[in-house]
Amino acid sequence: MLQSVDLGIFLAFLAGLAALVLLGLQAWYDRRDVILSDHRRINSAFSCVRCNVLYVRPRRREEAACPRCGWNNVRLKF
Ligand SMILES: [Zn+2]
Incomplete structure (x- = not known):
């Protein structure tokens, strides 16, 4: 009986830990996504080889x- 309670606490602890890790990972990925999308938002620059126009x-x-x-x-x- 005592053992099953301990196991329950242990499992709850594990679930909490997993939730924390998942939240941390999500926050990290969100930040990384923002950084990556910042990069993607940068405009592309071109220089025309024919008339030398920059656009x-x-x-x-x-x-x-x-x-x-x-x-x-x-x-x-x-
Ligand atoms: Zn051109």
Whole structure:
């Protein structure tokens, strides 16, 4: 009888610990997601190889057409 109570307390302790770990992990992942989405929100910069125009497009993308001549340029890498 005493043993089963101890086991119950132990299991409750484990559940509490697991909940704490999960909450901590969730908080950490949330923070990481914010940092990552901050990165993704950065606009992509392009430089036209044809007419030398610099332009920016929202979000991360590898290619975008030049607003002046329509040439498809590759994203600038810094
Ligand atoms: Zn151009």
